[in-house]
Amino acid sequence: MAVTVVFIGKLSDLAGEAERHIAAPLTWAGLLDALDAEVAGAARDERTKVAVNGEVLSDKATLVAGEGDEIALLPPVSGG
């Protein structure tokens, strides 16, 4: 199963894919290590938010994901 990482909006352009799977367990540092430098940089941007299973984290550094969890990397919303 691993952890699914979903790239939203322009982050999927940067990553060159809509999602990828990374071995569990996964922390914030582990995620950044696993991403390409450019994507990791965009993920670090304070305007980029992170959700685990649909819950947006107030502090990305607290990220912990296990088997089957879904992490979403969310750039600033454009609005409707």
Place this chain on the structure above:
Amino acid sequence: MAVTVVFIGKLSDLAGEAERHIAAPLTWAGLLDALDAEVAGAARDERTKVAVNGEVLSDKATLVAGEGDEIALLPPVSGG
């Protein structure tokens, strides 16, 4: 032709008619004289406005109407 006096809303209930014709020329004092006491009282009410040919008078006392003119007695509007 004379002057047409139009009673609007509850003033037409009071007057018992929708309009009547009064000999021209007609001033504010002349109009009050020509109306029944009850209708004249309602016309005097400061919330009752008077229009001549669709122009609302800022001061009713300045009313002067001639042959063919239409005077309207307008109670407070209810809104739409």
Place this chain on the structure above:
Amino acid sequence: MARDVQLLTKGFSPGKALGLFAKAHPEAGGIASFVGKVRPDKDVKVLQLIHYDRLTLPGMEKLATNIEGRWQLDGLLIHHRTGHMRPGAPIVLVAAAARHRRDAFEAVDFAMDHLKSRSWLWKREKRGDTWHWIEPRDEDHEDANRWEI
């Protein structure tokens, strides 16, 4: 700006009028609207709105001119009923098409506040067998006083 101001003596379909208005303004980014109906309240059987030809529609046209001067709109529609209406029947439809949302909202809001308290209309309702004249609610005057009019 395209303006459509009407005083209607018969029942109308706000949905249909709104659909036509939207079609007429493909260039607008947004359309704000308001539909007001006779409330199925209390024991009101019929509502009657009375207008005065020489003032009511001209007053609505003046309101439209005022609105056009205040907000940047692509289109403005004001349809208002007069005559006898049953509970649930539409009384008024106001719609504004604009490039910017805020202009459309404020134009409709302003139009409604004005129509509800300052338009040349008189209203009575029949409860049981008796007609009662209606005066504007204080709330309506307060709404209108929010604007510098």
Place this chain on the structure above:
Amino acid sequence: MARDVQLLTKGFSPGKALGLFAKAHPEAGGIASFVGKVRPDKDVKVLQLIHYDRLTLPGMEKLATNIEGRWQLDGLLIHHRTGHMRPGAPIVLVAAAARHRRDAFEAVDFAMDHLKSRSWLWKREKRGDTWHWIEPRDEDHEDANRWEI
């Protein structure tokens, strides 16, 4: 209160949705609504809205709950498109049915301000052959900041 919140993946008719909404709320004195469309601006050929299943519709439901707590409504409708849209196509319809006009207006106004700046949607537009990501306008943030949210 009857609530109808939808994230739509295909084109829709705001007029039809609004007509059904009005029929569903005969008891309301008024219905305020807003329709937002893709502006036929510049050389935009296609607009794409991207949503995230686990956040976008749940976020719209939370918005509806928030609105229900703030204003007294008989009904609330929020329909929002996602996917590809051509200029002139409807993106969003918000409608509120209420006994009192002010409640309906404010609910729709608030919903639009929230949707335009804070909803979980990402947007890009195709000009010529190139896609461009869109960030919220400052104006939209200012609109949202008018409310305590």
